[in-house]
């Protein structure tokens with residue numbers, strides 16, 4: 548039988564979701580097409596055998612990490628023994644045809660990147676949305692498939708809050724609910740992670756911090772209970788207890804609570820305490836890291852926290868306790884001795900004392916400093932100064948929290964002439 552006898556011809560394809568976990572899939576070819584196909588196969592848990600004389604660096608990285616097996620040679624029909632599926636990712640039509648022929652003989656479905664008509668299976672354009680996978684076949688036109696896929700993806704992204712995303716999980720967690728500690732990013736609402744945004748659209752209760760981008764909250768469905776943690780009327784200690792109580796109570800009532808926090812939940816965000824409170828109450832809790840202002844705010848102000856030949860380290864420190872306070876856990880004199888980048892959060896109030904301490908312990912007065920207020924937002928303001936005058940300059944400029952202070956030569960690394 549020739550391979551064309553089993554080609555689908557004009558008949559419609561029959562869609563399936565292949566469950567490839569631990570099942571052998573052979574990929575023939577080690578170039579750009581294979582590089583694009585392999586990750587989804589690995590994601591599906593397939594036992595991938597790659598047959599190719601040479602590999603791209605990305606494929607070699609999978610081999611080096613032990614994620615798949617590589618035969619460094621040309622294809623031989625016996626490579627298909629025990630396989631459930633074969634992906635042909637070679638340019639040479641004769642080589643591809645010989646793989647197809649071996650697959651047809653063994654009744655193994657064969658995807659061909661080079662020739663859709665000769666293939667016995669087609670790969671759809673895919674979008675994944677949590678547990679939901681949408682696969683689109685474009686009737687022989689991959690670009691049409693991608694256009695439809697993009698439209699579906701946008702629709703799902705916009706409406707995911709109203710989708711039954713994981714009924715099984717929701718059913719399971721009903722009696723206990725669950726909590727996600729989600730990093731909202733530094734201010735620009737687009738700097739939340741994909742996962743964070745998905746969970747936010749699935750939330751039934753959102754407990755939000757003061758620094759969380761307002762636009763993210765604007766888009767919540769009307770039936771979502773929004774708790775503004777910055778409006779809880781107690782002192783700092785009681786307020787945290789109260790937040791913990793709100794999160795745990797809602798989850799114990801069977802609801803999905805997203806605790807949305809500025810930047811990353813564990814960078815001076817008390818996320819750890821909230822996690823422990825959930826754990827103590829037996830509430831399942833996950834953490835979704837966020838883009839921290841400590842790195843992102845300097846970046847958008849033109850300051851890379853490391854730079855080749857300039858800084859090989861960056862240290863992130865909280866300035867909310869004065870350097871001479873008995874409550875300080877920071878060894879400022881040790882930080883003064885470092886050459887690299889110092890990123891200070893919550894440092895404006897104590898900036899004069901911090902700068903004086905760094906100077907007193909040897910950091911040069913001409914060390915460049917940038918101070919960035921409300922970074923990544925429309926209200927972003929930056930001043931550049933040096934360690935000896937920065938406190939006065941910040942006062943003169945009227946900068947206010949939230950602001951990130953960056954100390955070190957990286958401040959000038961990207962400025963013209965540096």
Ligand code: SAH
Nearest residue numbers: 734810811814839840892893921922950951
């Ligand atoms: N978890 C947060 C930090 C919380 S501490 C994170 O990972 O980013 C709050 C401090 O973060 C503020 O006082 C300020 O120093 C800094 N900060 C947060 N967002 C900021 C922004 N958009 N611009 C400047 N500083 C910011």
